[in-house]
Amino acid sequence: MASVENVSGNLQTGDQPVVKADPKWAIMGGVVSIVAWLALVPLVFLIYQSFRTPGTARKPAIWTLGNYLDAYSNSDTLVLFANSVEFAAGTAILALVVGTALAWMTERTNTPLKPLFYALSIIPLIIPGILFVVSWIFLASPKIGLINLALQNIFGTDKVYVDIYSMAGMIWVDGLHYAPIAFLLMTAAFRAMDPSLEESAMMSGASMWGIFRRITLKLAFPAVAASFLILFVRSIESFEVPALLGLPVGIQVFTSAIYDAIHSYPSNIGLAAAYAITLLVITMGGIYFQSRITAQGGKYSTVTGKGFRPRTIDLGRWKYLTAGIFVVYALMVVILPFLVLLWSSLQKFYSVPSMEALRNVSLAAYVTIINYPSVGTAVWNSFILSIGSATTVMVLTAIVCWIVLRTKIRGRFLLDQLASIPLVLPGLVMGLAIMVCYLTIGGGIYGTIWILFIAYVTRFLPYGMRYNTTSMVQLHKELEESAAMSGASWFTSFRRIVLPLLKPGLLAGWIYIVIVSVRELSSSILLYSPGTEVVSIVIWEMWQNGQYVELSAFGVMLIATLFVFVMTAQWIGKRFGVKET
Amino acid sequence: MLTVKGLNTEYPSQKGPPVKAAQDVTFEVPAGKFFTLLGPSGCGKTTTLRSIAGLERPVGGEIVVNGRTVYSSEKKIFIPPNQRNFGMVFQSYAIWPHMTVFANAAFPLEVRKTKMTKTEIREKVMRVLSAVALEQYADREATKLSGGQQQRLALARALVMEPELLLLDEPLSNLDAKLRDRMRFELKRIQRELGLTTIYVTHDQGEALALSHEIAVMNEGRIVQVGTPREIYEHPRTKFVADFIGTTNFIDGTVLGMDNASGRWNVRTPAGDMLVHAVQTLAPNMAVTVSIRPEDVEVFEEAAPAGSGLNLTSGMVDQKVFLGDFVDFQIKIGEFVLLSRAHPSMRTPIGDKIHVRMNPEKCVAIPDISSARSAA
Numbered sequence: 040m041a042s043v044e045n046v047s048g049n050l051q052t053g054d055q056p057v058v059k060a061d062p063k064w065a066i067m068g069g070v071v072s073i074v075a076w077l078a079l080v081p082l083v084f085l086i087y088q089s090f091r092t093p094g095t096a097r098k099p100a101i102w103t104l105g106n107y108l109d110a111y112s113n114s115d116t117l118v119l120f121a122n123s124v125e126f127a128a129g130t131a132i133l134a135l136v137v138g139t140a141l142a143w144m145t146e147r148t149n150t151p152l153k154p155l156f157y158a159l160s161i162i163p164l165i166i167p168g169i170l171f172v173v174s175w176i177f178l179a180s181p182k183i184g185l186i187n188l189a190l191q192n193i194f195g196t197d198k199v200y201v202d203i204y205s206m207a208g209m210i211w212v213d214g215l216h217y218a219p220i221a222f223l224l225m226t227a228a229f230r231a232m233d234p235s236l237e238e239s240a241m242m243s244g245a246s247m248w249g250i251f252r253r254i255t256l257k258l259a260f261p262a263v264a265a266s267f268l269i270l271f272v273r274s275i276e277s278f279e280v281p282a283l284l285g286l287p288v289g290i291q292v293f294t295s296a297i298y299d300a301i302h303s304y305p306s307n308i309g310l311a312a313a314y315a316i317t318l319l320v321i322t323m324g325g326i327y328f329q330s331r332i333t334a335q336g337g338k339y340s341t342v343t344g345k346g347f348r349p350r351t352i353d354l355g356r357w358k359y360l361t362a363g364i365f366v367v368y369a370l371m372v373v374i375l376p377f378l379v380l381l382w383s384s385l386q387k388f389y390s391v392p393s394m395e396a397l398r399n400v401s402l403a404a405y406v407t408i409i410n411y412p413s414v415g416t417a418v419w420n421s422f423i424l425s426i427g428s429a430t431t432v433m434v435l436t437a438i439v440c441w442i443v444l445r446t447k448i449r450g451r452f453l454l455d456q457l458a459s460i461p462l463v464l465p466g467l468v469m470g471l472a473i474m475v476c477y478l479t480i481g482g483g484i485y486g487t488i489w490i491l492f493i494a495y496v497t498r499f500l501p502y503g504m505r506y507n508t509t510s511m512v513q514l515h516k517e518l519e520e521s522a523a524m525s526g527a528s529w530f531t532s533f534r535r536i537v538l539p540l541l542k543p544g545l546l547a548g549w550i551y552i553v554i555v556s557v558r559e560l561s562s563s564i565l566l567y568s569p570g571t572e573v574v575s576i577v578i579w580e581m582w583q584n585g586q587y588v589e590l591s592a593f594g595v596m597l598i599a600t601l602f603v604f605v606m607t608a609q610w611i612g613k614r615f616g617v618k619e620t
Numbered sequence: 621m622l623t624v625k626g627l628n629t630e631y632p633s634q635k636g637p638p639v640k641a642a643q644d645v646t647f648e649v650p651a652g653k654f655f656t657l658l659g660p661s662g663c664g665k666t667t668t669l670r671s672i673a674g675l676e677r678p679v680g681g682e683i684v685v686n687g688r689t690v691y692s693s694e695k696k697i698f699i700p701p702n703q704r705n706f707g708m709v710f711q712s713y714a715i716w717p718h719m720t721v722f723a724n725a726a727f728p729l730e731v732r733k734t735k736m737t738k739t740e741i742r743e744k745v746m747r748v749l750s751a752v753a754l755e756q757y758a759d760r761e762a763t764k765l766s767g768g769q770q771q772r773l774a775l776a777r778a779l780v781m782e783p784e785l786l787l788l789d790e791p792l793s794n795l796d797a798k799l800r801d802r803m804r805f806e807l808k809r810i811q812r813e814l815g816l817t818t819i820y821v822t823h824d825q826g827e828a829l830a831l832s833h834e835i836a837v838m839n840e841g842r843i844v845q846v847g848t849p850r851e852i853y854e855h856p857r858t859k860f861v862a863d864f865i866g867t868t869n870f871i872d873g874t875v876l877g878m879d880n881a882s883g884r885w886n887v888r889t890p891a892g893d894m895l896v897h898a899v900q901t902l903a904p905n906m907a908v909t910v911s912i913r914p915e916d917v918e919v920f921e922e923a924a925p926a927g928s929g930l931n932l933t934s935g936m937v938d939q940k941v942f943l944g945d946f947v948d949f950q951i952k953i954g955e956f957v958l959l960s961r962a963h964p965s966m967r968t969p970i971g972d973k974i975h976v977r978m979n980p981e982k983c984v985a986i987p988d989i990s991s992a993r994s995a996a
Contacts, residue, residue: 517712520710523675524702
């Protein structure tokens with residue numbers, strides 16, 4: 040306690056308030072250690088495991104390079120690599136082309152139905168990836184696909200028009216699934232672009248084509264390149280599409296190969312780890328180049344934070360064409376997938392729509408789901424896990440952000456990097472790393488719900504960082520300083536000033552993490568055990584068991600719940616906006 | 621009351637050695653005085669204020685308030701800002717948007733160590749809110765206040781804790797011109813009534829002159845001159861001070877010698893020989909710059925009434941600018957152009973002859989640093 044009396048300066052030599060133990064340091068130290076543990080330790084174990092032989096009761100594990108030799112001496116690996124790159128690049132290009140076209144239409148033209156489009160962009164949040172893939176199987180599989188059946192009906196043939204179980208099919212489904220992300224990224228880029236830059240080119244006498252080629256495209260280049268890399272990384276990490284569409288016909292990519300290596304008998308965790316490390320190197324490279332491009336983009340300084348008046352082009356009669364494109368897109372991404380799920384959920388046995396099937400409409404599947412033994416457990420687990428991990432992540436990252444943005448502690452930028460590491464870890468790799476880590480160190484965590492909790496908190500740390508950084512950057516430093524000048528301690532000012540002011544951002548981030556936790560599949564699939572299933576695992580199991588009707592009913596209920604959640608999020612976080620990032 | 625001794629601050633830069641902000645800043649403020657740190661942006665004035673507040677940690681020096689050392693590099697003392705009991709008004713006001721007006725002002729009393737009852741807090745807060753004429757807005761959302769009201773609330777919040785020291789960081793810079801003028805009077809009234817020792821930071825010389833008992837002019841991290849507003853304005857010690865505060869004519873010249881009749885130094889300049897006021901000791905042949913304010917350059921259409929020891933000359937009107945409450949003349953004397961600020965009734969046309977009179981008391985000779993060094 041610093042004395043306030045008017046004593047002469049000498050008396051205070053022994054009184055050093057700085058050295059006094061402050062709860063602030065304890066809290067900060069604790070948070071930093073937790074983040075470091077979560078982000079680094081599993082990674083270390085993953086690397087360690089990739090150099091170990093599988094240990095059995097008879098033969099203990101030893102150091103080896105065999106996993107990498109197996110992985111790279113195998114000619115299949117080359118195919119694997121080629122498949123992965125083809126799939127990821129194809130997906131990224133498809134998503135980027137669709138997303139950019141849509142972004143240009145909404146931002147720079149007078150196309151009707153625009154507001155609908157912003158609403159559509161949050162749909163991928165609501166439809167979990169696995170349900171999207173399943174619904175596209177219903178639509179475009181060679182045997183039961185509605186599109187094939189419809190075309191066969193029209194032309195009176197039995198030719199297979201579209202086959203979703205192919206590389207093209209995989210790219211199509213994943214590309215559509217990621218198009219909304221590309222749309223959001225490119226919308227932001229178009230918005231940040233000052234139209235006066237194009238107008239001054241026009242005043243200089245450039246033609247429309249010249250402006251597009253020499254100004255618009257050049258200015259948009261960093262955004263396009265960065266978006267491509269983000270989408271590439273996202274798709275090379277995708278698990279649902281390769282697992283559901285690729286594996287049945289033997290098209291393997293890294294994620295499905297990792298899954299296969301673990302689930303083959305005997306499971307080859309070392310080989311999976313070697314594949315995982317390769318995948319990690321690819322995603323790290325992607326993220327690295329993306330951040331390089333974004334950083335260089337600074338020199339284009341088209342982002343000024345100023346709201347520009349959007350200059351829209353009058354398309355004339357062509358606007359009906361663009362509106363038509365919108366409608367087709369909405370059909371592909373939302374309406375058809377949802378309708379097909381809804382249809383299938385109302386049947387007793389899966390059958391294609393017909394007058395006869397219509398007479399068999401029943402709610403039996405919903406009743407089954409409600410009484411299904413593992414559904415109750417899974418819903419409860421998902422509920423607890425999503426609430427728990429969202430709360431933990433938001434509080435942890437609020438403190439981390441505060442340290443990074445507000446203190447002058449040396450090396451604070453490392454902390455930011457540390458909390459962002461999980462961003463480069465594909466969900467499956469993260470699951471593998473955590474599995475290896477807690478199997479090795481023991482402690483009884485593996486096999487309990489806690490391992491899922493740890494996985495979710497780790498995976499979603501970067502999201503918490505992003506939401507907190509956005510809102511904390513907007514928080515003027517002087518708001519805290521004036522609390523300090525008013526005599527408030529660090530803890531009081533954090534509790535009474537910082538947290539209340541961050542509330543909208545905290546809430547938006549919290550809801551986002553709740554949603555992504557509910558949808559999480561690729562980490563959970565390696566970490567669940569009987570009794571700790573979550574909803575996405577139940578969907579996965581139903582698919583494996585061929586319970587399509589029950590799966591659809593459960594999917595419809597899940598989508599409805601998430602829809603309510605997202606609407607709440609939109610309503611609460613108007614300023615911060617919950618969006619897929 | 622406040623003593624700042626040998627204050628040095630620096631902050632790390634991306635590359636290379638740390639950037640020095642305040643360097644060897646030393647000054648003293650007696651109790652109850654209004655002291656201003658004035659200078660261009662980046663001169664170290666805000667850093668100095670924030671070091672006094674405890675929001676920044678200096679690398680060297682000592683800060684003592686009322687006999688209490690709040691910072692000393694030698695004795696390794698650093699009292700954190702929340703234990704210093706200084707009130708501060710920030711440039712952005714830093715009004716907490718999630719609280720009402722009352723809650724904003726009550727915050728310092730609620731968080732202090734010695735607990736107060738609700739009624740005590742209410743009474744104190746209402747008293748200070750009425751002092752800044754905000755009592756009828758007590759229950760309003762703080763963000764619903766206008767700029768001027770937010771500024772008064774920020775002041776109330778700083779005053780409610782009965783601070784030992786009031787620190788003001790450019791509090792008027794976010795207000796529009798009219799409101800700024802009014803708040804200037806308001807601030808002066810409140811400070812004088814409460815007799816609070818106040819440190820004020822600004823880059824606006826008008827504010828500094830209007831409010832302060834004493835001003836310290838800062839440049840490149842150092843204090844260049846400390847004095848009353850009048851001393852600073854009328855007798856700047858360096859070219860920087862003369863140039864930064866108000867508009868001035870600079871006339872380069874050479875010291876001729878002492879004028880025996882008036883006891884003043886005589887300086888040869890392109891605008892003729894003139895008698896000057898010397899702030900520092902001069903010597904013959906020394907290179908000096910004479911600074912004279914445009915309003916001290918008196919102009920006459922007829923030959924100026926002679927007075928003993930006044931500088932008289934004449935020139936030709938080269939340009940003039942009518943600004944409403946005064947008119948600026950550019951007068952050509954030989955090749956030299958002298959700026960004069962005159963009453964708007966002066967209507968001498970361009971090209972006409974005009975007579976000029978300058979009081980030597982107002983012609984301040986500042987030795988050129990380079991020549992002063994070589995003369996030493």
